[in-house]
Amino acid sequence: MVMPVKDNILIDKSIAFAASIIKLNQYLVQSKKESVISKQIVRSGTSIGANINEANYGHSRADFISKLHIALKETAETEYWLRLLQMSEYINGELSASLLQDCLEIKRILVASINTAKSTE
Secondary structure: OOOOOOOOHHHHHHHHHHHHHHHHHHHHHHHOOOOHHHHHHHHHHHHHHHHHHHHOOOOOHHHHHHHHHHHHHHHHHHHHHHHHHHHOOOOOHHHHHHHHHHHHHHHHHHHHHHHHHHHOO
């Protein structure tokens, strides 16, 4: 089942978020000499968009919903890493607030998308 991808705000936001996470990784590695958490957040933060994109090419509605659930789990993991980076003072409050806001916005859209997809089964 192929869902239309044109002008998909969720894909656009997840790609922009992934790019921000990659920039965060560069900052953490170069400026803070941190590599453990930065690797984890790159994995989860870029996986969100990859799973959203893959969902659009699912072979069934159930597959579509499953991929969105995986993206939602990756969003929760990324939120955890962002909060940990903030609490451990690797990133400042302004940067963490901006990234957390983007992460939570993607999370809200994912939840709404999953609920909509389930209600139209």
